[in-house]
């Protein structure tokens with residue numbers, strides 16, 4: 001279905017990316033990782049030496065980097081001024097700085113415009129924190145994905161090649177705390193969202209659930 005938009009929001013490490021990419025690949029839809037856009041701005045700010053805890057300094061330059069997202073679910077990319085930073089945006093430094101940056105209204109409004117441009121006519125699975133609530137409230141399917149912190153930390157640490165589970169969990173929970181507590185577009189379950197708890201589900205089971213919701217909506 002050409003115009004279908006599937007919004008997948010949820011906590012850090014709940015499996016949004018693997019799930020969203022899997023759903024998009026199965027249904028032949030595009031895929032947009034909005035978290036990667038916030039990570040890209042954050043990476044650029046760190047490189048420019050901007051103090052990421054100084055909201056006014058961040059806001060003053062928020063429209064400078066040119067951010068572009070590739071929407072192939074099998075090979076998503078994120079570029080800043082034409083350079084692919086898909087790997088760099090996953091660093092510990094970006095993990096630690098991205099939530100304060102994402103709380104700055106000027107950063108959000110800049111990316112909101114880009115996100116709406118990409119979503120455009122639809123046919124896309126979009127993952128983030130505020131997609132169903134703010135970016136695209138009219139999405140045909142809205143999912144709120146969660147999982148227990150222990151499960152999220154264990155999965156994420158394994159993905160990162162055996163990173164420390166306790167430190168990973170602390171980093172995920174700290175991001176959740178800031179993302180849920182901010183004034184502008186906080187992480188929340190959108191009106192009309194279906195809550196999927198992935199703690200005891202396999203990736204394929206979660207994808208099946210969402211594909212099922214999409215076929216009901218189409």
Ligand code: C5P
Nearest residue numbers: 034035036038098099102128129130175
């Ligand atoms: O999804 P991911 O963990 O890559 O997102 C990184 C960060 O980007 C989040 O912790 C949050 O601060 C921010 N974000 C956001 N709104 C979105 C997507 C991500 O504020 N729609």
